[in-house]
Amino acid sequence: MTQHIVIIGAGFAGLMAALSAARLRDEKGVSPKDLKITVVAPEPALVVRPRLYERNPASMVARLDELFAATDIDFHAGHVDTIDSENGTIGIGGSEGQVSSLRYDRLVVATGSHGFQPPIPGLSDFGHNVTDFEGAVALDRHLHALAERPSSVARNTVVVGGGGFTGIEVATEMPQRLREILGQDTPIRVIMVERGPVIAPDMGNEPRPYIEARLRELDVQTVLGSGIVRLDGSGVTLENGEQIETETVVWSAGMRASPLTAQLPAERDNLGRILVAPDLRVPGSPRIFATGDTAKAATDNDGNFSLMSCQHARRLGAFAGHNAAADLLGEPTLAYDQPSYVVCLDLGADDAIFTRGWSPRTVEITGAEAKKVKMDINAVWIYPPAAEREAAFRNAFEARTVDF
Ligand SMILES: Cc1cc2nc3c(=O)[nH]c(=O)nc-3n(C[C@H](O)[C@H](O)[C@H](O)COP(=O)(O)OP(=O)(O)OC[C@H]3O[C@@H](n4cnc5c(N)ncnc54)[C@H](O)[C@@H]3O)c2cc1C
Incomplete structure (x- = not known):
C-alpha cells in the first residue's frame, strides 16, 4: 500500500x-x-x-x-x-x-x-503590518494612497510600533520609501515607539550603538519606555499620555x-x-x-x-x-x-549590520558590505532552488x- x-x-x-x-x-x-x-x-x-x-x-x-x-x-x-x-x-x-x-x-x-495583535483599542482598525503578505501589500497600497491626500503632519508621519528586528527594518527603510511616494522635499517623520528601555532588546550591547547611530543618521526618532495604548484615525496615544499625529501605524511587536x-x-x-x-x-x-x-x-x-x-x-x-x-x-x-547563529539586519539604503553568536553577539560586518550580504540573503539564498x-x-x- x-x-x-x-x-x-x-x-x-x-x-x-x-x-x-x-x-x-x-x-x-x-x-x-x-x-x-x-x-x-x-x-x-x-x-x-x-x-x-x-x-x-x-x-x-x-x-x-x-x-x-x-x-x-x-x-x-x-x-x-x-x-x-x-x-x-x-x-x-x-x-x-x-x-x-x-x-x-x-x-x-x-x-x-x-504577527501578534494585542487588544489595543483601534489596533485592528488602524494598524498595518508587514508580518504577512496581505498586510504588507495593504500597507504598500495605503502608502501610495497617501500621495492623493493633502500634505499634513499626520499624512507625512509613520509610527512604527515595536523596536525589535522587524520594527527596525521597517523604520530604516521607510524614509526613502516615503520620499519616493510623497516627494523628496516632503517633511516626513518616522517615529519608532518601543515600550522597553532600549531598541533592539534582543540584539545586546555590542551591536546596539551602531543601530542607534544609524537611526539618528536617517532622522528616525525613537520613543522609549512608553507603549502605544490607543489608535484612531488621527494618531496614536502613548502610555505616558503623549499623542502623535499620524495616518500610518505599522505594528511590528511580537509573533x-x-x-x-x-x-x-x-x-x-x-x-x-x-x-x-x-x-x-x-x-x-x-x-x-x-x-x-x-x-x-x-x-x-x-x-x-x-x-x-x-x-x-x-x-x-x-x-x-x-x-x-x-x-x-x-x-x-x-x-x-x-x-551557528547569525543576524543580518537591514538598516536602509547602503547599510546593514551582520552579527554572529547568541550572547554576546559579535559585530562582524557593517555598512555597504553588510548590505551586500543582506541583499544576497534576501534576493538569492532564501529563494527556492531552480x-x-x-x-x-x-x-x-x-x-x-x-x-x-
Ligand atoms: C518582515 C519580516 C522580516 C523578517 N526578517 C527575517 C530575517 O532577516 N532573517 C530571518 O531569518 N528571518 C526573518 N523573518 C522570519 C521568517 O520570515 C520566518 O521565521 C519564516 O518565514 C518561518 O518559516 P516557516 O516556513 O516556518 O513559516 P512561513 O514562512 O510563515 O510559512 C508558513 C506556510 O504555511 C502555510 N499555512 C499556514 N497555515 C496554514 C494552514 N492552516 N493550512 C495550510 N497551510 C497553512 C502558509 O500559507 C505558508 O505557506 C522575518 C519575518 C518577517 C515577517
Whole structure:
C-alpha cells in the first residue's frame, strides 16, 4: 500500500521538508507511487516573508509548481482546519468552501507564524503590518494612497510600533520609501515607539550603538519606555499620555505560532510553539513532526533554542522532512542541530549590520558590505532552488548539513 507523507505549509520549512523527504526517497530508490509526498497550502508558492518590509511587497512570492513537478512532490490547495492525530487524518477547507480530508502516515506541521495583535483599542482598525503578505501589500497600497491626500503632519508621519528586528527594518527603510511616494522635499517623520528601555532588546550591547547611530543618521526618532495604548484615525496615544499625529501605524511587536499547534496534545511555549523532541517529533504523537516557526527545538548543547527565523526554519524543515521519510523507510531519524547563529539586519539604503553568536553577539560586518550580504540573503539564498531535480535535492541536503 502507498505510504503518505503530508506536509502542511509551503513556506521555508515546508518547502525544505518536502524536498528533503523527496531526496531521501530518491536516494533509497523508492518510487513516488510507493511513498507519496503531498504539500498542502493555500497556494503552491513561497512568500518571501523576510522581504515584506521592502518596497513592492506584492512581488515577494516565488511559485513552486515547476519545482514540485520536477521533484515528484504533489500539491493540494487548501487551508488545513483540523488535525486528527488519533486517526491520522487532516481536514482541509478549499477556497470555494468545499471540505476534504487527507490520510497521512507521517505528518509535518510547517504552518509558520503570524504577527501578534494585542487588544489595543483601534489596533485592528488602524494598524498595518508587514508580518504577512496581505498586510504588507495593504500597507504598500495605503502608502501610495497617501500621495492623493493633502500634505499634513499626520499624512507625512509613520509610527512604527515595536523596536525589535522587524520594527527596525521597517523604520530604516521607510524614509526613502516615503520620499519616493510623497516627494523628496516632503517633511516626513518616522517615529519608532518601543515600550522597553532600549531598541533592539534582543540584539545586546555590542551591536546596539551602531543601530542607534544609524537611526539618528536617517532622522528616525525613537520613543522609549512608553507603549502605544490607543489608535484612531488621527494618531496614536502613548502610555505616558503623549499623542502623535499620524495616518500610518505599522505594528511590528511580537509573533505567534500558527493556531494549528493548539490542536496537538503537546506542551507549547509562550509563543505557541511546540516543544519538540530532538528529531522534531511532537511528543506523544509519534507520526507527527513540527518544524519551522511552529517548533521550539534545542539548537546545541549550550541551552540555545531555535528562533522564529528563516535561518532556523529552513534547517528545521530539512531535518523534519528527512526524518519523516526516514521513519517510513526504516532508516534512523537524525537529531536536529544548528550550532551557528547569525543576524543580518537591514538598516536602509547602503547599510546593514551582520552579527554572529547568541550572547554576546559579535559585530562582524557593517555598512555597504553588510548590505551586500543582506541583499544576497534576501534576493538569492532564501529563494527556492531552480526547478531542476538534482539541484533541488542538493539545496535541501545543504540546508540540513552546511553551517554558516
Ligand atoms: C518582515 C519580516 C522580516 C523578517 N526578517 C527575517 C530575517 O532577516 N532573517 C530571518 O531569518 N528571518 C526573518 N523573518 C522570519 C521568517 O520570515 C520566518 O521565521 C519564516 O518565514 C518561518 O518559516 P516557516 O516556513 O516556518 O513559516 P512561513 O514562512 O510563515 O510559512 C508558513 C506556510 O504555511 C502555510 N499555512 C499556514 N497555515 C496554514 C494552514 N492552516 N493550512 C495550510 N497551510 C497553512 C502558509 O500559507 C505558508 O505557506 C522575518 C519575518 C518577517 C515577517
